[in-house]
Amino acid sequence: MRIAADRLLGLALIGLAAFIAVQSLQLEVPFSYEPVGPKAFPLGLAALLAGLALVLVFKPGEDGHWPHPALALRLLVVLGLLLAYALLFTRLGFVPASFLVVATLARLFDASWPKALLTGALMATGSYFLFTEALGIALPSGTWLADVI
Missing domain, CATH: 1.10.287 (Helix Hairpins)
Structure with missing residues (x-):
């Protein structure tokens, strides 16, 4: 099969x-x-x-086994998070969207709240400066602040 x-x-x-x-x-x-x-x-x-x-x-692979239902559910949640990230990326902006997704992924794979939040903050800000300063790539800042201000 x-x-x-x-x-x-x-x-x-x-x-x-x-x-x-x-x-x-x-x-x-x-x-x-x-x-x-x-x-x-x-x-x-x-x-x-x-x-x-x-x-x-x-050269197809050998017959394999489906993952455990708990792992399959986690993989579906990861897929949903990536879809939400793609949809919210320009609306929220790079840093907030990345922070939310990375922190949620860290929690999903059993990181404590402090570690998940720290990881989200470091990954979001670190990758932002890597893209904008080192590579010169413009990233969206989001339109959500335009509604507030």
């Missing part, structure tokens, strides 16, 4: 890789970029995804 599931997943991922490649080839760039340009990154990811998906199709 697992072998068939691996092969079906591999075929679905090949379809996703083809979709990504077609979409990236349709990117219209109004001016010249450096030699690589904005099309190369999604095309490279699509090629990597297709190559790894071919491994699933031609």
Whole structure:
């Protein structure tokens, strides 16, 4: 049963890789970029995804076991947290959204409240300064303060 599931997943991922490649080839760039340009990154990811998906199709894994229901529930909560993070990222801003998600993840995996809050604060502020100062990437500050002020 697992072998068939691996092969079906591999075929679905090949379809996703083809979709990504077609979409990236349709990117219209109004001016010249450096030699690589904005099309190369999604095309490279699509090629990597297709190559790894071919491994699933031609060499599926051995039959495995489903995780314990408690672990499966935790994994679903993690998926929900990541979805909430993606939805709230621009509204709340990078630092508050990251703090909430990291602290909640830490609590989910049995950290005490003080450790979870400290981890959330350090990860949110540390990654903010890493992105903004070291890498020069602008991050959203959130629109929730605009409603308050």
